[in-house]
Amino acid sequence: MRRRFIAPSSLVWLVLAAAYFLIPLVATLLFSLRDSQTGTCCSLGAYGTIFDDPQFAKTLWLSFKLAVETVVISLVLFVPTVYWVHLKLPRLRPVIASLALLPFVVPPIVLVVGMLDVYGGWSPGWFYSTPQFLVAAYVVLAFPYVFFALDAGFRAIDVHTLTEASQSLGASWRTTLGRVIIPNVRTAALSGALLTLAIVMGEFTIASLAAFHTFPTYIQYVNQTQAYPAAALTLISFGITWFAMLGILVAGRRPGGRQMAMRGGG
Amino acid sequence: MAATVELRELRRTFGDVPALQGIDVSLAGGEFLSLLGPSGCGKTTALRLVAGFDRPDSGRVLVDGKDITSVRPSRRDMGMVFQAYSLFPNMTAAQNVEFGLRIRKHARAARAKRVRELLESVGLEQAGKRYPHQLSGGMQQRVALARALAIEPRVLLLDEPLSALDAKVRVQLREEIRRIQTQLGITTIYVTHDQEEALSVSDRVAVMHGGRIEQVGTPVEMYSAPATPFVAEFIGTMNRLEATVATDGGVDFGGRRIAVDAARSRTAGERVLVLVRPEVLDLEPFENGVEPTGGLVGEVVSQTFLGSVTRVKIDVGDGELTADVGTVRVESLPVGARVIATFPSSSARVLALADSVEHVS
Amino acid sequence: MPYAWLGVVPFFLYAFAFLLLPAGQVLVGAFKDKDGAWSTANISTLFEQQYVDAFRNSIEISLVTAVLGGILGLCIAFAALADGTPRWIRPVLTTFSGVAANFGGIPLAFAFISTLGTIGVVTAFLRDQLGYNIYFHGFTLFSKTGIEIVYLYFQIPLMFLVIAPAIDGMKREWREASSNLGASSWQYWRHVGLPVLMPSLLGATILLFGNAFAAYATAYGLTGGGVALAPLKIGEVVSGNVLDNPHLGQALALGMFAVLAAAMLLYVPLQRRSARWMR
Numbered sequence: 005m006r007r008r009f010i011a012p013s014s015l016v017w018l019v020l021a022a023a024y025f026l027i028p029l030v031a032t033l034l035f036s037l038r039d040s041q042t043g044t045c046c047s048l049g050a051y052g053t054i055f056d057d058p059q060f061a062k063t064l065w066l067s068f069k070l071a072v073e074t075v076v077i078s079l080v081l082f083v084p085t086v087y088w089v090h091l092k093l094p095r096l097r098p099v100i101a102s103l104a105l106l107p108f109v110v111p112p113i114v115l116v117v118g119m120l121d122v123y124g125g126w127s128p129g130w131f132y133s134t135p136q137f138l139v140a141a142y143v144v145l146a147f148p149y150v151f152f153a154l155d156a157g158f159r160a161i162d163v164h165t166l167t168e169a170s171q172s173l174g175a176s177w178r179t180t181l182g183r184v185i186i187p188n189v190r191t192a193a194l195s196g197a198l199l200t201l202a203i204v205m206g207e208f209t210i211a212s213l214a215a216f217h218t219f220p221t222y223i224q225y226v227n228q229t230q231a232y233p234a235a236a237l238t239l240i241s242f243g244i245t246w247f248a249m250l251g252i253l254v255a256g257r258r259p260g261g262r263q264m265a266m267r268g269g270g
Numbered sequence: 271m272a273a274t275v276e277l278r279e280l281r282r283t284f285g286d287v288p289a290l291q292g293i294d295v296s297l298a299g300g301e302f303l304s305l306l307g308p309s310g311c312g313k314t315t316a317l318r319l320v321a322g323f324d325r326p327d328s329g330r331v332l333v334d335g336k337d338i339t340s341v342r343p344s345r346r347d348m349g350m351v352f353q354a355y356s357l358f359p360n361m362t363a364a365q366n367v368e369f370g371l372r373i374r375k376h377a378r379a380a381r382a383k384r385v386r387e388l389l390e391s392v393g394l395e396q397a398g399k400r401y402p403h404q405l406s407g408g409m410q411q412r413v414a415l416a417r418a419l420a421i422e423p424r425v426l427l428l429d430e431p432l433s434a435l436d437a438k439v440r441v442q443l444r445e446e447i448r449r450i451q452t453q454l455g456i457t458t459i460y461v462t463h464d465q466e467e468a469l470s471v472s473d474r475v476a477v478m479h480g481g482r483i484e485q486v487g488t489p490v491e492m493y494s495a496p497a498t499p500f501v502a503e504f505i506g507t508m509n510r511l512e513a514t515v516a517t518d519g520g521v522d523f524g525g526r527r528i529a530v531d532a533a534r535s536r537t538a539g540e541r542v543l544v545l546v547r548p549e550v551l552d553l554e555p556f557e558n559g560v561e562p563t564g565g566l567v568g569e570v571v572s573q574t575f576l577g578s579v580t581r582v583k584i585d586v587g588d589g590e591l592t593a594d595v596g597t598v599r600v601e602s603l604p605v606g607a608r609v610i611a612t613f614p615s616s617s618a619r620v621l622a623l624a625d626s627v628e629h630v631s
Numbered sequence: 632m633p634y635a636w637l638g639v640v641p642f643f644l645y646a647f648a649f650l651l652l653p654a655g656q657v658l659v660g661a662f663k664d665k666d667g668a669w670s671t672a673n674i675s676t677l678f679e680q681q682y683v684d685a686f687r688n689s690i691e692i693s694l695v696t697a698v699l700g701g702i703l704g705l706c707i708a709f710a711a712l713a714d715g716t717p718r719w720i721r722p723v724l725t726t727f728s729g730v731a732a733n734f735g736g737i738p739l740a741f742a743f744i745s746t747l748g749t750i751g752v753v754t755a756f757l758r759d760q761l762g763y764n765i766y767f768h769g770f771t772l773f774s775k776t777g778i779e780i781v782y783l784y785f786q787i788p789l790m791f792l793v794i795a796p797a798i799d800g801m802k803r804e805w806r807e808a809s810s811n812l813g814a815s816s817w818q819y820w821r822h823v824g825l826p827v828l829m830p831s832l833l834g835a836t837i838l839l840f841g842n843a844f845a846a847y848a849t850a851y852g853l854t855g856g857g858v859a860l861a862p863l864k865i866g867e868v869v870s871g872n873v874l875d876n877p878h879l880g881q882a883l884a885l886g887m888f889a890v891l892a893a894a895m896l897l898y899v900p901l902q903r904r905s906a907r908w909m910r
Contacts, residue, residue: 031742122653208852
């Protein structure tokens with residue numbers, strides 16, 4: 005029987021949840037608005053300090069660049085692979101799905117140890133000593149998320165039929181992939197991309213232990229030196245993640261994506 | 271044992287959609303009534319009100335004369351078979367069937383015996399230890415039926431139990447359901463959108479449309495004497511001709527006079543709908559020049575082979591007729607041929623055109 | 632069809648180079664000593680008190696936040712998906728959970744410092760408005776309890792994200808059939824609801840366990856090493872704070888890998904079971 009109004013117990017839980025999750029954010033906000041002289045509300049000085057700091061823009065930009073590179077490499081690597089597996093090698097899918105569970109067992113803290121050891125000492129400077137090193141690891145971190153998103157996207161469309169239809173009309177592999185397949189998994193790819201963005205923009209462990217200066221390491225540095233600006237940074241970081249998640253929500257709502265798949269993007 | 275069921279003035283609105291606009295129907299003990307209608311007509315809503323999963327905005331449900339409208343579903347002593355997915359996935363078929371008995375705290379030995387009997391009666395003695403995901407759709411529904419019957423309910427409710435199954439399984443299973451129902455004499459309400467299904471198993475059929483019951487009657491009554499255009503269209507195929515009542519007990523259609531016994535009770539000049547079943551139409555090739563009296567003249571538009579019968583469509587100027595003709599005869603009625611269609615004057619029904627505000631397309 | 636395999640070669644090459652090789656290196660390197668010879672010296676070091684404590688703390692915190700996060704996440708999921716709850720709550724919660732589940736690490740640590748730290752907003756509020764100084768009563772954010780409170784911030788949302796689809800998969804017909812057959816709400820949950828949900832619940836709890844166990848950044852941001860945790864110990868070794876012995880770091884990583892692998896071995900069959908019932 006469908007109730008007309010929310011059950012009291014449900015309401016209690018949702019209110020408590022809202023309190024637990026919103027209070028720290030509100031507290032951070034209040035903290036960030038404290039005037040550095042008086043220690044009380046209200047001043048935007050903390051935000052000013054952050055925006056004036058050249059390191060802020062520099063590390064934010066670096067993290068963003070790394071995120072974009074990770075997304076590009078991930079998609080270039082995984083979209084054809086997942087497509088190919090769905091089309092020709094379905095028995096390989098469980099193997100790849102199991103591989104996608106590996107990062108759960110080899111978390112960043114373990115991965116960084118391995119990577120530093122394997123690639124230290126002999127790999128070229130342009131790889132080991134630059135932040136591109138991080139991208140290699142980040143693609144691995146993002147792999148499960150991107151894979152499962154793409155996998156779900158490919159499962160929702162009939163890969164065989166679309167490919168065969170496209171080829172029977174004379175399209176080459178590239179055309180098929182670019183004009184038929186990819187537009188139909190756009191939503192899934194976008195979800196994966198945004199999740200990757202959130203992960204990379206927030207990844208601290210590998211960056212810090214491999215001694216690179218990304219946005220999260222910058223936040224930690226500020227945490228240890230200036231309290232109120234640190235709060236401002238925390239909120240900015242939260243905002244970035246929020247933006248990425250909203251993007252996923254909006255992308256998932258678009259009339260394109262899975263619903264249009266049967267119309268072949270026409 | 272066989273309970274009577276009465277639905278009185280049931281109304282239910284969801285938001286601003288009126289799902290039920292006053293339903294009245296009674297079932298005698300042991301009767302099998304089908305609620306038949308297209309999607310959205312309110313039949314499932316009505317069933318759920320009887321089961322107790324929803325409360326009516328107004329109106330009452332009575333069982334054996336007692337008002338049970340405010341009784342909780344778990345206390346109504348009814349057995350329900352859902353369209354799909356209703357078996358508990360974590361239990362075997364036998365455990366599913368046993369569930370109601372366990373809740374009622376029957377002794378273990380008695381439960382086991384009853385489960386065995388029920389599984390046998392639905393032909394699944396061997397499948398007791400299997401889990402739902404290991405059973406075919408048809409087998410799952412049999413288990414669902416056994417489970418509903420296990421508690422010896424006063425009323426049996428079935429919500430489109432066969433819709434999700436293959437055609438062949440559907441026919442087989444509906445006969446079994448009817449057989450078991452007759453054997454046990456349980457009062458049953460059966461919801462379906464398949465008119466063939468309803469007509470073949472029910473004692474009575476109630477055709478629903480737009481939240482109302484349009485007509486209740488035996489299958490034969492519903493077929494040969496539909497009371498409204500909707501019922502006529504919904505049950506079987508029906509020819510509809512808009513005509514005017516003539517002064518001498520017939521109707522005028524497209525300038526021709528046709529004898530229709532049922533028009534005698536109507537006033538001349540009244541606009542009516544003449545309803546004729548395809549199988550009572552008789553077609554003869556029409557040679558030019560010989561103007562017969564009575565009957566409709568037209569041109570064959572198409573033929574559809576249906577096996578022993580071929581469905582012939584004829585354009586008669588003001589409308590199209592559908593006739594079911596024995597396939598052996600159809601050679602003389604090729605597409606494009608001029609034919610004359612006649613029917614016995616007693617075999618047509620007449621409804622006032624004002625009644626037929628809604629035309630089913 | 633040998634050509635078909637070419638299509639997936641780049642992927643496997645990549646996985647090998649940046650996932651399997653480093654992981655393998657860790658597993659192998661744990662058994663080597665400073666000079667590169669085979670040795671179990673580093674493994675034995677794992678059993679020193681400080682490392683045993685670190686692992687024990689990690690497991691403890693992970694268990695607590697997994698179970699607690701699991702229960703709370705489940706309750707919130709039920710509240711969000713219950714009859715009568717407005718439909719818009721679900722997407723809002725899902726989006727927020729996505730944010731919160733990813734929000735961990737340094738910013739989260741600081742957010743809680745701003746809230747419950749010694750000069751935090753809530754601490755000040757409780758002290759100044761209600762006269763109750765939590766730090767005088769033995770509470771500190773920079774402790775195991777503090778870490779648990781903070782970890783819940785991403786554990787609960789993760790549980791919600793994982794369990795909501797499982798709750799969705801519970802067909803309304805089961806509830807109705809059960810009621811029709813005479814069972815009360817409690818009987819339904821006992822005989823049908825919980826058993827069906829159990830594999831998903833257990834799987835999700837294990838996921839949460841692994842998630843908490845592997846977490847580094849949040850604990851680091853919160854305590855900077857003040858509380859002994861396995862990932863933090865690895866961090867110390869890698870950044871050279873402790874003896875310059877990379878193989879010790881690998882031994883520690885091996886230890887972590889062992890715990891996580893055990894969790895994974897429990898998780899996979901549970902996943903399969905729940906998927907089968909939800910079909």
